[in-house]
Amino acid sequence: MALLEVENLQTHFRTPSGVNRAVDGVSFHVNEGETLAIVGESGCGKSVTSMSLMRLIPEPPGRIAGSIRFAGRDLLQLSDREMRAIRGNDISMIFQEPMTSLNPVLTVGRQIRETLMIHQGLDKQKAEAHAIEMLTLVGIPEPKRRVREYPHQLSGGMRQRVMIAIALACNPKLLIADEPTTALDVTIQAQILKLMLDLKHRVGAAIILITHDLGVVAEIAERVMVMYAGRKVEEAPVAELFRSPRHPYTQGLLGAVPRLGSSLTGTARRLAEIPGQVPDLRKPITGCVFAGRCALATDLCRQYAPGLEEKGPRHVAACHYAAKGAIAA
Amino acid sequence: MLSYILRRIVATLPVMAIVALFVFSLLYIAPGDPAVVIAGDQASPEDVERIRQSLGLNRPFLVQFGSWVWRILHGDLGTSIFTNLPVSAMIGQRLGPTLSLMIVTLLLTIVVAVPLGVVAAWKAGSLIDRVIMGFAVFGFSLPVFVVGYMLAYVFALELEWLPVQGYTPLAQGFWPWLENLILPAIALGCVYIALVARITRAAMLEVLQQDYVRTAKAKGLGQGGILFIHALKNAAVPIVTVIGIGIALLIGGAVVTESVFAIPGLGRLTIDAILRRDYPVIQGIVLLFSFVYVLVNLMIDVVYTLVDPRIRY
Ligand SMILES: Nc1ncnc2c1ncn2[C@@H]1O[C@H](COP(=O)(O)OP(=O)(O)O)[C@@H](O)[C@H]1O
Ligand code: SF4
Numbered sequence: 081m082a083l084l085e086v087e088n089l090q091t092h093f094r095t096p097s098g099v100n101r102a103v104d105g106v107s108f109h110v111n112e113g114e115t116l117a118i119v120g121e122s123g124c125g126k127s128v129t130s131m132s133l134m135r136l137i138p139e140p141p142g143r144i145a146g147s148i149r150f151a152g153r154d155l156l157q158l159s160d161r162e163m164r165a166i167r168g169n170d171i172s173m174i175f176q177e178p179m180t181s182l183n184p185v186l187t188v189g190r191q192i193r194e195t196l197m198i199h200q201g202l203d204k205q206k207a208e209a210h211a212i213e214m215l216t217l218v219g220i221p222e223p224k225r226r227v228r229e230y231p232h233q234l235s236g237g238m239r240q241r242v243m244i245a246i247a248l249a250c251n252p253k254l255l256i257a258d259e260p261t262t263a264l265d266v267t268i269q270a271q272i273l274k275l276m277l278d279l280k281h282r283v284g285a286a287i288i289l290i291t292h293d294l295g296v297v298a299e300i301a302e303r304v305m306v307m308y309a310g311r312k313v314e315e316a317p318v319a320e321l322f323r324s325p326r327h328p329y330t331q332g333l334l335g336a337v338p339r340l341g342s343s344l345t346g347t348a349r350r351l352a353e354i355p356g357q358v359p360d361l362r363k364p365i366t367g368c369v370f371a372g373r374c375a376l377a378t379d380l381c382r383q384y385a386p387g388l389e390e391k392g393p394r395h396v397a398a399c400h401y402a403a404k405g406a407i408a409a
Numbered sequence: 410m411l412s413y414i415l416r417r418i419v420a421t422l423p424v425m426a427i428v429a430l431f432v433f434s435l436l437y438i439a440p441g442d443p444a445v446v447i448a449g450d451q452a453s454p455e456d457v458e459r460i461r462q463s464l465g466l467n468r469p470f471l472v473q474f475g476s477w478v479w480r481i482l483h484g485d486l487g488t489s490i491f492t493n494l495p496v497s498a499m500i501g502q503r504l505g506p507t508l509s510l511m512i513v514t515l516l517l518t519i520v521v522a523v524p525l526g527v528v529a530a531w532k533a534g535s536l537i538d539r540v541i542m543g544f545a546v547f548g549f550s551l552p553v554f555v556v557g558y559m560l561a562y563v564f565a566l567e568l569e570w571l572p573v574q575g576y577t578p579l580a581q582g583f584w585p586w587l588e589n590l591i592l593p594a595i596a597l598g599c600v601y602i603a604l605v606a607r608i609t610r611a612a613m614l615e616v617l618q619q620d621y622v623r624t625a626k627a628k629g630l631g632q633g634g635i636l637f638i639h640a641l642k643n644a645a646v647p648i649v650t651v652i653g654i655g656i657a658l659l660i661g662g663a664v665v666t667e668s669v670f671a672i673p674g675l676g677r678l679t680i681d682a683i684l685r686r687d688y689p690v691i692q693g694i695v696l697l698f699s700f701v702y703v704l705v706n707l708m709i710d711v712v713y714t715l716v717d718p719r720i721r722y
C-alpha cells in the first residue's frame with residue numbers, strides 16, 4: 081500500500097521577474113518501507129519537491145498546489161497545527177547542509193530532545209536518555225559528553241549524524257534525505273551512506289533519497305524517479321532503469337551504469353555532465369522540456385509535450401521517441 | 410567564567426582612568442579661571458585667592474589630579490561648593506528616582522521592543538511590519554519632552570489615570586512607585602524602543618533565513634518556539650549590544666524627562682549643578698554615569714558568552 085501519494089504537485093514561486101515553476105505537475109508514490117531515489121541536475125526541483133511534502137516552502141513567495149496524500153490524509157488540507165504534529169514525527173528530513181542545519185547556540189542534546197518532548201511528550205530526563213541512545217545508534221562516540229556540546233564542536237560528518245539522530249528520534253514512517261552527503265568529504269560520505277544503509281534495514285522507514293551519487297542509488301533505492309526542469313521525466317525500478325533508461329536525459333545522466341558496491345569502495349559515480357542549459361522555469365515551455373538539449377529532438381518534440389507513458393514493467397518515461405520495449409540508443 | 414569577569418574588570422581600569430582624567434579636566438577645559446568661576450561675580454580678588462588656596466587650585470595639575478583620585482578611591486567625591494554637603498550624599502539622595510526610572514524604562518523597552526521587532530521580522534513586508542516600523546520611525550523622531558507633555562496631558566490631566574508628576578519611593582509601596590514612573594518611562598523609552606525594535610527586526614530577518622530555522626520547523630516546532638528560542642537566541646548579540654548602548658541614551662534623556670515630570674533625580678541635580686557651576690557635583694555625576702556605562706559594557710560582554718557558546722571567554 082502506498083504510504084505517500086503525490087498527485088500533480090505544483091510548487092511555484094512568485095519572483096520579481098515572473099513566476100518560477102520550480103515543480104510543475106509531478107506525481108509519484110512511495111510504499112511503506114520502500115526507498116525512492118530522486119535524481120536530476122541541480123535546480124531541477126528536487127529540494128523544492130521534498131520540502132513541499134513537509135510544507136516547508138515559504139509561502140509567500142511559494143505556493144503549493146495538487147495533493148499530497150500521506151497515510152490517507154491530504155497534507156495540503158491540514159491545519160498548521162496538524163501539520164506540525166506530522167513534521168519531525170511521521171515525516172522527517174535530513175538536509176543537504178550539515179554545517180548550517182543545526183542551531184549553533186543550542187546544545188546537540190537539546191536539539192534532539194526537543195522533537196521527543198514535542199511529539200512523544202517525554203520529560204527532560206527521559207528525552208535526554210533517549211537522545212544519548214540516538215547518538216549511540218548513529219555511531220557517535222562518547223554520546224554522554226556529546227549531548228552537552230554545541231554544533232561548532234563537531235565535525236561535518238558528526239553533525240550530519242546528529243541530524244540523522246534528530247530525524248529518526250521519533251521513528252518516522254517517512255524519512256526524506258536531501259543530498260545528505262553532498263557537502264561532506266568523500267571518506268565521510270561513504271561512512272554516512274553506510275550508516276543510512278544500516279539504519280534503513282533496522283528502522284524500516286520509507287525513504288526518499290535525493291542524491292547525485294548513482295552508486296548510492298543502486299545500493300539503497302528500490303525505485304528511481306528522474307526529474308528535469310520541475311517535472312518527472314522517467315521513473316522505474318532501479319535495476320530496470322540502469323539496464324534500459326528510456327529518456328535521453330536519463331541516458332545522458334547515467335553515461336555508464338555504475339557497478340554495485342562502488343560507493344562504499346570510494347569509486348562512486350556521479351551523474352554525468354550533459355551539455356547545454358536547463359530552460360528558464362519562469363517562461364512557459366511548449367513542447368518537450370528537454371528539446372533544447374536533446375540530440376534526438378525533432379519538430380514534433382518542439383511543438384508537443386510528450387506525456388508520461390508506460391515503457392516497461394513499472395517503467396514510465398516522457399519522450400516521443402522512447403518506444404515501448406525498445407532498447408534505447 | 411568568574412576569572413573571565415575578573416579579567417574584564419581589570420581591563421576596564423585603564424578606561425576608568427581615562428574617564429577620570431577627563432572628568433577632572435572638566436574644570437580646566439571650561440572657559441575662565443576655575444577659582445573666579447567658583448567664587449562668583451561679586452567676589453573680591455581676596456575671596457578668589459582664598460578659594461584658590463582652599464581648593465588647592467594653585468598646585469600643579471597632576472598633583473591635584475592625584476589627590477582627587479586618591480580621595481575618590483576612598484569614597485570621597487568632594488563637597489558641593491553651593492550647598493557645602495558631601496557630593497556622595499547629594500548623589501545618594503537623588504540616585505533612587507533616576508535608577509528607578511531607568512530600570513522601569515529598560516524593562517519596558519525589552520518587553521515591548523523585542524517582541525515587536527520579532528513579529529515585524531516574522532511578518533516582514535506585511536501590513537503589521539509596516540505599521541510597527543512606521544511607529545518606530547515616529548517614536549525615533551519625537552523629542553522626549555514633546556512625548557512627555559503629550560502623555561501627561563492626555564493620561565494625567567484629561568483622563569486622570571496616572572499622576573501628573575512627582576515621585577514616590579519604592580519603600581512606600583510598589584504601585585505608588587510604579588504609577589509615577591509609567592508615563593516618564595514611556596516618554597523616555599520611545600526612542601529606545603524604536604531603536605531596539607529596528608535592530609531586533611534586522612537581526613531576526615537575517616537569522617530567519619538560516620538553515621537551522623528550517624530545521625526547527627521540520628522538527629515540528631511551533632512558530633513561538635522557532636521565533637523566540639531558536640531564532641531570537643541567535644539574534645541576541647546585536648540586540649543585547651544596542652540595549653546596552655541605549656543606556657547611554659537613557660542617561661541623557663533622563664535629565665529631560667525628570668524635568669518634565671518633576672522627578673527629584675540625578676537629572677535635576679545635574680541641571681542645577683551645571684547652572685550653579687558646582688564643579689565637584691558635576692564631576693561626581695559624570696563619574697557615576699561613566700562608571701554605570703563601563704559596568705553595562707561589562708554586563709553586555711558577560712551576556713554575550715551566555716547567549717552564544719561560540720564566543721570564547
Ligand atoms: N524560495 C525560493 N524562491 C524562489 N525560487 C526558488 C526558491 N527556492 C527554490 N527556488 C527555485 O526552484 C528551482 C528548483 O530548485 P531546487 O529544488 O532547489 O533544485 P534541486 O533539484 O537542485 O534541489 C530553482 O530554479 C530555484 O531557483
Ligand atoms: S521528446 Fe524529443 S526532445 Fe524530448 S527527450 Fe524525447 S526525443 Fe528528446
Ligand SMILES: [Mg+2]
Binds near residue numbers: 128
Ligand atoms: Mg537541492
